[in-house]
Amino acid sequence: MKSLWELSNPRRFVGIADRWLVPLSILTAILVVPGLIWGFAFTPDDHVQGSTVKIMFIHVPAALTAINGWLMMLVASIIWLVRRHRVSALAARAAAPVGLAMTFIALATGALWGQQTWGTYWAWEPRLTSFLILFLHYAAYVILWNSLGNSDAVAEIAAYLCLVGSVFALLSRYAVLFWEKGLHQGSTLSLDPETHIHAAFYWPLLLCMAGFTLLFVTLVVLRTRTFIEQAKIASRFTESGTP
Amino acid sequence: MPELGAHAVQVLASWAIGLLVLAILIGASIRDARRTRRRLQELERSRKPR
Numbered sequence: 473m474k475s476l477w478e479l480s481n482p483r484r485f486v487g488i489a490d491r492w493l494v495p496l497s498i499l500t501a502i503l504v505v506p507g508l509i510w511g512f513a514f515t516p517d518d519h520v521q522g523s524t525v526k527i528m529f530i531h532v533p534a535a536l537t538a539i540n541g542w543l544m545m546l547v548a549s550i551i552w553l554v555r556r557h558r559v560s561a562l563a564a565r566a567a568a569p570v571g572l573a574m575t576f577i578a579l580a581t582g583a584l585w586g587q588q589t590w591g592t593y594w595a596w597e598p599r600l601t602s603f604l605i606l607f608l609h610y611a612a613y614v615i616l617w618n619s620l621g622n623s624d625a626v627a628e629i630a631a632y633l634c635l636v637g638s639v640f641a642l643l644s645r646y647a648v649l650f651w652e653k654g655l656h657q658g659s660t661l662s663l664d665p666e667t668h669i670h671a672a673f674y675w676p677l678l679l680c681m682a683g684f685t686l687l688f689v690t691l692v693v694l695r696t697r698t699f700i701e702q703a704k705i706a707s708r709f710t711e712s713g714t715p
Numbered sequence: 716m717p718e719l720g721a722h723a724v725q726v727l728a729s730w731a732i733g734l735l736v737l738a739i740l741i742g743a744s745i746r747d748a749r750r751t752r753r754r755l756q757e758l759e760r761s762r763k764p765r
Binding site: 512513514517522523524526527530531534569570573576577580581584585587588687691694695697698701702704705708 | 716717718719720721722723725726728729730732733734736737739740741744745747748751752754755758762
């Protein structure tokens, strides 16, 4: 098996991306489209929440992807700080807008769901607050890259911002275990059959979660390839002296 | 279309927001990728020795 570090070579990364983007996109569509249709149209109403339970099939996969996306950025940032592989910095940059969008979806759908189940759009409780801070970190990260341009110094600052934001990504994930007073429920999926959700919701939700994760991977690969090619274009212009 | 009852507005709004944001994200990523690749190919073509 080839080493993972081969991906740190920009040319090899572009070659691998070219080969895998179409199969990845097809697999993503195979998971996301039926998952969402199943969740929306073919699941029953919950006996307590009624039809609002259908919000879960957008909200939970988006929230999961938002948190995991930041953790992927953390790994990429550490690789950049330790080994200085440019592709890892670009991969973290590529992941940020995807994570930002997922965090926004989770917050917006969560507010609409919360209004129906808790009677309020927002509460300053641990999971919601840490998730809002994660959203602000994502926004700051995207603004940082977009406003200061593509340089090693920006990659360095962005990597340290990512390290700080990781605290809130982890808090978002485990807040319900640290504090039990929040409005937000515990984990949706559990190994404990007592707290496990009904199979009618479990399978479409699992399909949506897998699909959103794969969608994240596909978009990150595509966007990283774009950044590598943009850097290549910029270097060609520098070589030729054309602005 | 499933029967959504009294919560129809919240459920449909959630799905509309989610799908719209995803569509914008996917569309923008594909557009940027295509534009960049086209530009790079044009640049490489123009640099080839004649």
